[in-house]
Amino acid sequence: MNDRTKNIVVTSVFVAFMAFFVAMCIFRYFAPVETSQAERRPLAQFPEDISWSGVLDKSLIEEFEDYSVDQFPFREFFRGIKANFQLNVLGLKENNGLAVQDGYIVKIEQDFVDKNVNYSLGRLQLFYEQFVKDNGGNHYLALIPDKNYFLAQDYGYPGPDYSGLTDKVTAALPNMQYINLYDSLELKDYYFTDTHWSQNKILGVVDKLAADMGIDHLLSGQYTENRLEGFQGVYYGQSALKPAPDTLVYLTNHVLDGCTVYDYETQKTGPIYALDKFDGSDGYDVFLSGTKSLLRIDNPASQSGKTLVVFRDSYGSSLTPLLAEAYDTVYLVDIRYISASALSLYEQMKMVDFEDADVLFLYSALILNSNSFK
Structure with missing residues (x-):
């Protein structure tokens, strides 16, 4: 040529x-x-x-x-x-x-934003004063580290001041018993491609919570592992690296199989695990059907006479079912999607009952570093 x-x-x-x-x-x-x-x-x-x-x-x-x-x-x-x-x-x-x-995809956070943290703590204080302070039950507080915490601790990546965040949270809610979950977690307890933890890896967290809340004698600790292959977490697509998908594991036993979940938004009752959600936009929605403002888990097998109220984010979707065995009723409140006035209306209508209930504030550091609460 x-x-x-x-x-x-x-x-x-x-x-x-x-x-x-x-x-x-x-x-x-x-x-x-x-x-x-x-x-x-x-x-x-x-x-x-x-x-x-x-x-x-x-x-x-x-x-x-x-x-x-x-x-x-x-x-x-x-x-x-x-x-x-x-x-x-x-x-x-x-x-x-x-x-x-090591195959784990992690969102890097350089520092916590004081304005966001202060806003989040202000909302938590509001809900505490209005719904928790005088309810007559035991009050607990736990923070969940994201994967960035372990990257900073173990691999020298830059990371925000998690200890300082804990001090701020406990100072803002001094009458709640703080339960330290940081020592019960490792990087390997989280999904490779998602921000969340894997349910089968957090039994140590459940044990820690149960011991400090005095309900460990009410949990069997016996579960069957069920596996769903091909879970693509939130970072799977964001990374653009085409990593290998995760395996989503959910835990069952005869008590969890008998529990029902009432959704106050749809006024429908369903199971703890919504398996039809796995092939949707977010496979993690298998746990309690994803983001919901207000849910109630009913456990017909329980004879404890106890009620638990969990103010939570999406991490609580996979953890709370593992505490449900100890309670007759568990309420899950996500204040990203429900306001104090709306929750108060449910209370006035006797559709929720927080009287003498154990209350757990369970939040990830990532959520507190945002202004997503109503």
Whole structure:
């Protein structure tokens, strides 16, 4: 092949590629992708308000930059190249805020934001004063470390001050008995591709809680492991690394099989494990059907006469069923999705009864470092 022919071939390939690329850009303009299933977030759309004021204050430019990045043709392919190049070729410790250590994908948190923590503690104090303080039961408080805690402790990654966070929380809620769960957990107790812990790995946490809450004699500790293969956690797609999926394990015994869960939102009753949720957008929703504002677990096998109220986030979805064996009734309250006034209304209507109940505030550090509480 002579030089002239080579030039023609190279030019033709380049022109064809550019034409294809431009065609894809035009196609994306008329048929934009609304959400990224891999990242589990909405994608930026073409700016609606195009004006000189938007140009002058740079808001239009920023919106267009976000749109260009999110709607870029073959975006997932290039995300994968970038992630592998930065982590595996350049040897960087993180890519887009995610680090990988021994196969565990971890979101890096540099520090806790005082404004967010103070807001979260203010909401917890409000619910404590209104629903817990004078209910006549025992009151407990436990914090859950995220995977970033173990990366900082064991591998020298930067991490926020978890000890300082604990001090702030216990100072804000001094009348609740603090239960330290940090020593009962390791990095291997969490999923590789998700932020949550694996239910079969937290029996030490259950033992610690049960001992400090005085209910250890009411738990059998005997379970059957059930496995669901192919669990893709929240970081599976966000990392763009195509890691091996996790195995989701859920624990059953004859008591848990007999428990029912009442959902105050849908006014429907179902089982503890919603297996139909596994193939949905988040397989972790198997546990108590995912994010719910208010649930009630009824345990017909219990003769303890005891009630438990758990103010919790999503970590509590997999842990609370393992405490249910000790109680006739367990209420689960997620104040990200229910306000104090709404919960008070349920109480006034006698649809919930917190009187003389054990109360457990169970929250992850990640949730406290946000402003997601109502």
